[in-house]
Amino acid sequence: MASSKWSRTLRTAFSQPDPAAHALLLRDSQQLTRTHFLTAAVHLGLLEALKTPAPAGELAERLGITRTEQFRILLELGVSVGELSVSSRISGTAAAPGTYALKGRRARALVGRNGSVLRALLEEQTAYHATVYRQLPETLRGGDLGDHLPRYAEVIAESSRIAEGVIAQYVREAVSEADGGRVLDVGCGSGVHLRAASARPGSSGTGLDLQPAAVELARDNLRRWSLDDRFTVRQGDVRETELDGPYDVVLLLNNVYYFAAEERPALFGTLRGALREGGTLVLVSMFHDRNPTALNLDLILACTQGCYPLTTPARLEPELREAGFGRIRTDQLVSGQSLYAIRAS
Structure with a gap:
């Protein structure tokens, strides 16, 4: 049988x-x-x-x-x-x-020590990304790009912590090597990289984020980490907000794709203006590549209002030089992945 x-x-x-x-x-x-x-x-x-x-x-x-x-x-x-x-x-x-x-x-793992990050990653994939793919035929035929950021801002901020370990270590190194410890984190999300910057004794600064949910999350986290006496968080668009400089380090982490290619030179000029002489811009991002992780993110961003396709380090370098950055260094943060850090000073 x-x-x-x-x-x-x-x-x-x-x-x-x-x-x-x-x-x-x-x-x-x-x-x-x-x-x-x-x-x-x-x-x-x-x-x-x-x-x-x-x-x-x-x-x-x-x-x-x-x-x-x-x-x-x-x-x-x-x-x-x-x-x-x-x-x-x-x-x-x-x-x-x-x-x-x-x-x-x-x-x-989902209810373990890193559970909140993994739960957010799961939610981002099954809700945000799934919605983009479900609407993709209409989008490709000329439909409106999805207005997803307000709804998923907190989820995105938390899920982006999946690479927190490697990025935080890079931030700690950059802040420790700077002449001073005043830090501006543009698009601060959950505030975790302000916590990384706090490893330098006496460091202080500001987090800036466009999304109210992310701002509240960062403020709550800074209070929980007992860092709210050293770092503050403001809501606003870096393109329209008066930056309370000068800073020794400006962080632009996992968010350069929120700016159109034609906007980036002006953005870098604004950030250069917020730095004291000799200060450092630290930019971290996934960049365009042929691996599935990068291409999936590329497609999601390209189909979301307020986001733009991934760029490459080679395209950013002349834009940074135009803004007045003379020394530019690029580091691959994860072997085999297109996650890079650019340090410009």
């Missing part, structure tokens, strides 16, 4: 016009199902609740679930994709049958 079932499975698979493509798409579909489950589990609060294993009934009560049959299917799906476990015994201690717990590495 088993042999007969296996034969039918093989015949079904190879009856497809392209069996290999059929298998690959099925595998991709399963990965997408896992992503859908994790997204729903995050929004529901299920993963957070399962930091302590519990049976389905207790979980339903804690989460305010009234449609218990649908909830049961969701839990079974979590087990099926390997992100949850269900057992009658946990860690050698008797437990009621049907006790659920976190199992998969993704589920654990």
